[in-house]
Amino acid sequence: MRSPLRRVLLAALLAGCATAAPGPSGAPSATAAATAAPASAPSSSGGIACTANGGFTFPDPAGDDNGPGTYTYPTDAVYKPGSFDITEFQVEPKGDTVEFRVSVNSRIEDPWDSPAWGGNGFSVQMVFIHIDTGHKAGAVFDGLPGTNVRFAEPGWDRAVIISPQGRIRVNSEIDQKCPQWKDRIIVPTVTRASGRTLTAVVNTSDLGGPPQASWGYQVLMQSNEGFPGKTDLLTRKVNEFEGQHRFGGGTDYDNDPHVMDIIVPPGGDPVQKQHEILSKYNKAATTDVKPADLAVLPMVYPCAK
């Protein structure tokens, strides 16, 4: 168990790196990085279980499926309570493949009959898993289209999309909405839902190698929108007031994070941390929203030493 003092010292060192070192182009401003929650101090406690091969199980508290604390679900009955509430994130290396599992606080259902549209057995959830595979140069700090977030140093270099849409559709959307990241975004070879867990199987080679304890992750819980906006990667918008198929509690613009739940570095009150992270965006920026106006998400390093 690491001492609180050692944790604070490590956090200060990391914050100093973020403010002093010249980041890659596109990195969030120093102010934003300094005020974003620091990357997690390495820990094997707090419910996190790490394995020797880079895998881990990372719990997330139930009941924080409300973004910055104000978000509400769409009113249609298909959006069951808990559908967007991450309860656990798990990475399991299996040789040539890696399984990513995201569990939610509700049985995953398929009200829109996904087999009819070539889907993967579920309907409403959509998960983006951003991965830092080792502080690589050229990392990305922008969020995927429609999420309205940015990422703190060191950014991400791989993203896995867990979507109920078939691979053809997801790839087509990537080609249209963010072709510049086509080589970094991984559409799993297998995506399935069972019980309360979404599972994505990806080739280890697509990740650039097997997961390491030093890797960082961020998980964004969104909702599958089969008729997305021009600049949305199959994501569902958040408005000021909820609608039949729109989240509420945000703004009617694209300055608020369109994310219902994330994971946060361990330590402290995770719900409060999430709310703080997702509420730090420029509420006055209603038109011509710039990257600097967006909430900045930290990467989480569950098993880093």
Add this chain to the structure above:
Amino acid sequence: MADTVNFDLNGHLYTKYMYQNDNTQGCLSISNPFWVDNIQGHNGACTEFELNIKARVSDKVSAGVRLQSRWGAIWQDWWENGDLKPGVQDTSGESLGMNHAEYIKLRGAFVRLAPPIPTVNWVTIGSTDFSMWNEWTIGKARYIDRDNGDGVFVEGTALPNRMLNYTVGAMALPKLWAGPGWQTGLKDNDPLAALYGTDWAFAAKLESRPTRDLRLKLIGTLVKDWEADRNSPFLTGPAMASRGADHSVSLATRFRGINATLDGVYAPATSDWFQVSGLFAASSNYVNPDYATNLVRNGQGFSPVLFKTDCPESGCTPQDLLNGLGNPVSSNDFAGTLLFEFFDPFRSGFSAKVQLFDIGSEYNAIMGARREADVLITDGIIAGGFTRGGQLPTLNIANEFQDWDEPWYESCIGWRGATAILEYVNGPFKGTLEGTYIGYNTNTGVDAQGKPVQRDVFNQYPNFLYTNGFTDTTAYTADADYANVYDRGKDPRSVYAQYQDRHTAIAVLTAQYLIPGLKGTPTLNFKGKYINDYDGRRQDVLTDDYHGYEYLGMASLSLQPTNELKVTGGYEYSYWQESARDGSEQAGFYGSKTVRNTAHLGLTYAFGGALFNYTLEYFNKYLRRDPHAYYDMEWNVWRAKGSFEVGW
């Protein structure tokens, strides 16, 4: 700029191509055989356009409309403009009806507002898909009707923290399907009824989450179909005050349907691997034969409602009638389901589901879900290999306006039994094994003397004419009864028979496996199914016993050679052996055997926002029947369906 920020336009173009080696023309496998302007056919290309306009009027008011072109014209129709003139010989080439005219129709319009009324969150006026209720009461409209339903809906919060939310609604009763005879007052269909503008459905829902682990929902619905009281003085003579004719017309009930459900989900947070959900439902349906033609008696048993009387279920005897029986009464019943789910409790990849179900013989939801929903976890009887299916608690199933590759739905009224499904998942492999037993509350049984009891399918209980036999949904050719012309298996809506002593066992094995180490993510799919369906019919007659065995095997391989392209190839074999399938108690019953081989190729291509699908299928089917009564039949069918769509 500010105006466009609040204005959202999106469009969608959809084109379908169909081919079959037959002599039909059109882009819809099963349409409406009653129409003079029937659009059913298997050869043609058709296009439709959809435009959605949504606007944010203010932060508390939004509105929207959906405009869509009518479906039915094929590309070859050229000048068709809805100029149908029945009975007139017209060689102009533009003589088909409005279904071929591609006119743009206002398919839906809604306004949604958040008024400053205590507890009220939202008020919606206009179109919805009725998805706020459930399959047992008022079901979600099928996709093609998603904006046809109109009403006024109020959603609110009575108690905070999800302790109590409510939704109430008043919906215009659809005149074309939500009542006896599938209409609520069309004099051309039912001379006894001509009024539908007064007909409404009302519904209320209460939802509560009293604890973190428990969710409860209570729904009650009322469907009322009124007609003008034929005895109203204003309608029966001169408008004399002395007669009581006061320029008003009172209304009489033609049909009244009440459905209610209470369902709950218990998902303990401390044991996230376990969940139990249960539903209890009740229904009461009343038909007034003074205003609704009895289609059980006069429509060969094709009726979405019972015409129940106070006579026994076996029907009115002459003595019963002399005793003053034979009066219309409500048909009432209950239903319940209980589902236990275990989500990988031992972290071994094994999950399990067990569902118990008991649906009363007279449970019915006239406005329940008609398709595109499924209340039981079983694969059921109707689902095949390439084709899927579902079970719904209504006689008002709608397997129509659909193509040969779409799912079919069967009525589960009267089903009583259990399903167990075991699932195993390990990386690229997923397998399931299902076992289901179905007994039937609709079995007729025997009386105290051991004599078979019969059900009155001539006056009270609709049997939809075809009560036994597996149904080939993909070779279905609808005639005027919406019943298969050539292969008279059981009508999926048929749950009643004159004599029934039935039970069914179903076993299903599925597997999906992503073959590792190969390019193109090759995925193998397999399904095997076995059905043992027995119906002793009259328990004092052995020669009328129906026994059906279905054996089905399906295998397919899908490949994604590029990010944009996916191809699938598969084969399905099915064998049906059925004794005493066709015939009658009077004339005798005859057996049949069916062998069907189906080859299936599919392709999906997505590029730059456009999506292209194409399916090619060949099947050979041989139906061998008893030569004493029937001739054999063979099918050699090639068919294809393609679609191309873009949205913006």
